[in-house]
Amino acid sequence: MALHSASMASKLIFAPAGQEAHGQAGQFTKGVLTRSDLDQTSPIRQFHNWFATAQQSSLIPHPETCCLSTASLPSGRVSSRIVYLKELDAEGFVIYSNFGTSKKAMDLATNSWASLTFWWENLERQVRVEGQATRLTREESQKYFDTRVRGSRIGAWSSRQSQVLSPTKGDADRDGDDDGRKQLDKWVEETEKRFDGVENIPVPDFWGGLRIVPESVEFWQGRQNRLHDRFVYEKKNTTENVQEWSLERLSP
Structure with missing residues (x-):
């Protein structure tokens, strides 16, 4: 049951309680630690x-x-x-x-x-x-x-983690259907070619x-x-x- 007014214009979220927009948070009752x-x-x-x-x-x-x-x-x-x-x-x-x-x-x-x-x-x-x-x-x-699946090993080699991914130039850019994902896909494709037929992929430095x-x-x-x-x-x-x-x- 909501206990607080939802009309507070200055607060987008106020005292949420699980699925309730507003309320009192549940109690912790499942254990004791000594x-x-x-x-x-x-x-x-x-x-x-x-x-x-x-x-x-x-x-x-x-x-x-x-x-x-x-x-x-x-x-x-x-x-x-x-x-x-x-x-x-x-x-x-x-x-x-x-x-x-x-x-x-x-x-x-x-x-x-x-x-x-x-x-x-x-x-x-x-x-x-x-x-x-x-x-x-x-x-x-x-x-x-x-121990990782092959796709994850390929992914580790491919990703420049946290680097900005830029949309490709050309038709895709004009059509607005590329938000940068295609650059990552291209790196993955290049890595797959590099290790084509190689089962024991070395860990990247x-x-x-x-x-x-x-x-x-x-x-x-x-x-x-x-x-x-x-x-x-x-x-x-x-x-x-x-x-x-x-x-x-x-x-x-």
Whole structure:
């Protein structure tokens, strides 16, 4: 039931609630998180536990979906995009992308800090990761690249990610039926010819894995009245190559 007037001329959107144009947001009631529920020493193991729960629950279609945020220096301007987590190991969280012409590549060239945010709505859970980003080796990237369908490997070679695509000149331009897509299609065609008959396509130098090595990882469980349960692991100084983490509850 709408609780607010829809006639506020100055507001295009005001207090939306799901499918309702206006209303009160729903309550979070599906879970509780206490310190004893968490792995006491490793956010990596704790994330693996939560990820497995999300994956096996059938409630989260793509639990690997996350938001990668980067920031350019000296401006501090932040940019975010949805990506897929592809690997988790003892060192951190790995995604794959273009690191030649993309906005994220330009950001990371000036500032190696990055963050990932996972939102598993039907479990009312969120995970926030902050850390330093490092590129995987070409050999490591090749292993994942080989698992992709051929079309995606061709696409990785073809796209100049984030570069402006210009309409072709000539009849198509005059007819107005090309908004720049034909330039991309042409690059794909050129790549297909380049690798015609080649099954083992090499990973491009500008494409590959990015590992976010966490400095902090927060686990968030929704609770009623926005009094959520939040716990954060913070990296401590290591001794004798042993990684140690502090674990604290945060106020919502």
